[in-house]
Amino acid sequence: MSRRNFIGKSAVVSAAALLSSVPIISNAAKKTQAKPVVSGKTKVAIVGTGSRGTGMWGKTVLKGYSDKVEYIGMCDKNPGRLEAAKKHIGLTCKTYTDFDTMMKENKPDILIVTTMDATHDEFIIKGLDAGCNILTEKPMTTDEVKCQAILDAQKRSGKEVIVTFNYRYSPHRSKIWELINAGEIGDVTSVDFHWYLDTSHGADYFRRWHRKREFGGSLWVHKASHHFDLLGWWLNSEPEEVFAYGSLEFYGKNGKQRGTNCRSCSHKDSCNFYWDVNKNEYYKMLYTDNEQHDGYLRDGCVFKEDIDIFDKMCASIKYANGVQVAYSLTAYSPYEGYRIAFNGTKGRIDAWIQESNPTHDGEFDEIMVTRNFGKRNYIRIPQSEGHGGGDKLMQDKIWRNVKEDPFKQSANIRDGAFAILTGVAARKSCDSGKPVKIADLTDLMPKAKK
Numbered sequence: 487m488s489r490r491n492f493i494g495k496s497a498v499v500s501a502a503a504l505l506s507s508v509p510i511i512s513n514a515a516k517k518t519q520a521k522p523v524v525s526g527k528t529k530v531a532i533v534g535t536g537s538r539g540t541g542m543w544g545k546t547v548l549k550g551y552s553d554k555v556e557y558i559g560m561c562d563k564n565p566g567r568l569e570a571a572k573k574h575i576g577l578t579c580k581t582y583t584d585f586d587t588m589m590k591e592n593k594p595d596i597l598i599v600t601t602m603d604a605t606h607d608e609f610i611i612k613g614l615d616a617g618c619n620i621l622t623e624k625p626m627t628t629d630e631v632k633c634q635a636i637l638d639a640q641k642r643s644g645k646e647v648i649v650t651f652n653y654r655y656s657p658h659r660s661k662i663w664e665l666i667n668a669g670e671i672g673d674v675t676s677v678d679f680h681w682y683l684d685t686s687h688g689a690d691y692f693r694r695w696h697r698k699r700e701f702g703g704s705l706w707v708h709k710a711s712h713h714f715d716l717l718g719w720w721l722n723s724e725p726e727e728v729f730a731y732g733s734l735e736f737y738g739k740n741g742k743q744r745g746t747n748c749r750s751c752s753h754k755d756s757c758n759f760y761w762d763v764n765k766n767e768y769y770k771m772l773y774t775d776n777e778q779h780d781g782y783l784r785d786g787c788v789f790k791e792d793i794d795i796f797d798k799m800c801a802s803i804k805y806a807n808g809v810q811v812a813y814s815l816t817a818y819s820p821y822e823g824y825r826i827a828f829n830g831t832k833g834r835i836d837a838w839i840q841e842s843n844p845t846h847d848g849e850f851d852e853i854m855v856t857r858n859f860g861k862r863n864y865i866r867i868p869q870s871e872g873h874g875g876g877d878k879l880m881q882d883k884i885w886r887n888v889k890e891d892p893f894k895q896s897a898n899i900r901d902g903a904f905a906i907l908t909g910v911a912a913r914k915s916c917d918s919g920k921p922v923k924i925a926d927l928t929d930l931m932p933k934a935k936k
């Protein structure tokens with residue numbers, strides 16, 4: 487520690503305090519204003535009451551924002567999960583297994599969409615056509631045809647679509663945005679970005695509906711769209727062209743033994759991936775207690791032969807402003823996290839997050855800024871719960887109508903579209919062996935300055 491040069495006053499008390507105390511920031515960040523999303527007490531309906539809908543967009547909202555938000559309807563196709571979710575959140579509103587009936591009987595200001603990825607388009611479009619603003623979980627959708635249909639629906643309705651890219655809101659990532667936008671390393675010319683999912687969280691994608699392209703669009707879309715959104719936001723540019731490789735070399739057909747799901751498996755004692763879902767009370771209440779309604783197995787085998795997504799992926803992405811990105815995603819790493827480096831005309835920013843098996847005491851995350859011909863400087867960002875504290879900041883912004891948006895963190899329909907289109911282009915490139923131009927996918931033309 488003593489050999490390092492810390493920018494500011496090393497580990498400061500709070501993320502907010504640190505963000506404002508670091509001296510190398512320009513005023514550019516302060517100029518932007520976000521559009522207000524809600525005002526007064528907002529009438530909200532939600533479709534999709536799985537763990538995300540019930541937790542982040544149910545219990546957390548009711549606990550922290552019930553002075554601003556009133557739930558008027560909840561919908562899920564699984565009636566058991568729907569009732570369990572209602573009880574868990576503590577809501578009294580009406581529940582529906584039929585979305586159209588919910589929308590006919592209620593006039594929500596905001597529709598929250600937290601269903602399986604490939605179904606988002608149906609609810610976003612119907613919600614827009616019913617005159618609602620939409621708050622959708624990422625990915626906005628899973629292919630370019632659905633993306634175009636959402637863009638068209640938004641245009642004809644004049645309503646707003648917010649994509650809940652919570653990753654943008656972590657203070658560690660806002661600091662990176664601030665450093666880049668303050669010109670600390672000159673013009674960014676290229677980025678090395680490598681993301682690691684571990685054998686617990688990463689494996690979980692291969693247990694569930696995410697394992698099939700038709701439901702989650704592959705990890706290129708379901709997971710990497712988070713990362714592509716971060717890139718567009720950090721670089722202040724939209725992607726132009728993608729070339730990618732992908733393979734499935736670890737999960738799926740590669741396993742030496744397999745079953746249908748962990749609970750019924752005869753290889754429980756020898757499989758490293760054996761997992762007792764019922765040890766998690768929340769999952770038991772939402773999923774295993776309600777299997778009889780839809781047959782959804784939350785603890786599916788990671789070696790099922792029907793898995794058709796990649797577990798090893800890499801892409802070269804060219805942005806409209808000329809920045810080149812080398813990106814990779816590995817889904818069977820011993821630890822979870824990422825490494826990123828921005829190469830600029832005046833220096834380089836390195837950042838890394840290690841979420842499992844941490845190498846330090848877990849109190850802060852670092853960013854290293856090195857100027858050409860200069861020294862290395864380290865910035866420490868205190869850690870906090872919920873995607874580094876980002877989840878709460880995003881919810882405050884949405885429900886408390888926080889107008890200031892100093893780091894341009896609000897993600898709109900265009901951001902949501904370019905994030906998934908990067909993934910769709912990568913997926914298509916893996917299949918065709920050819921580079922894919924983003925402009926060929928929908929009527930959106932990538933811009934160099936967003």
Ligand SMILES: NC(=O)c1ccc[n+]([C@@H]2O[C@H](COP(=O)([O-])OP(=O)(O)OC[C@H]3O[C@@H](n4cnc5c(N)ncnc54)[C@H](O)[C@@H]3O)[C@@H](O)[C@H]2O)c1
Nearest residue numbers: 534535536537538539562563564600601602603605623624
């Ligand atoms: N931003 C993040 O960090 C983050 C984290 C987790 C999940 N998510 C997103 O949230 C969404 C939900 O994820 P989850 O983990 O809760 O999944 P889940 O499968 O547990 O829940 C989805 C729910 O939608 C319901 N559903 C599916 N199709 C439906 C339909 N046609 N009509 C009505 N209900 C339907 C299912 O029955 C289920 O209850 C996904 O889009 C996912 O990408 C985002």
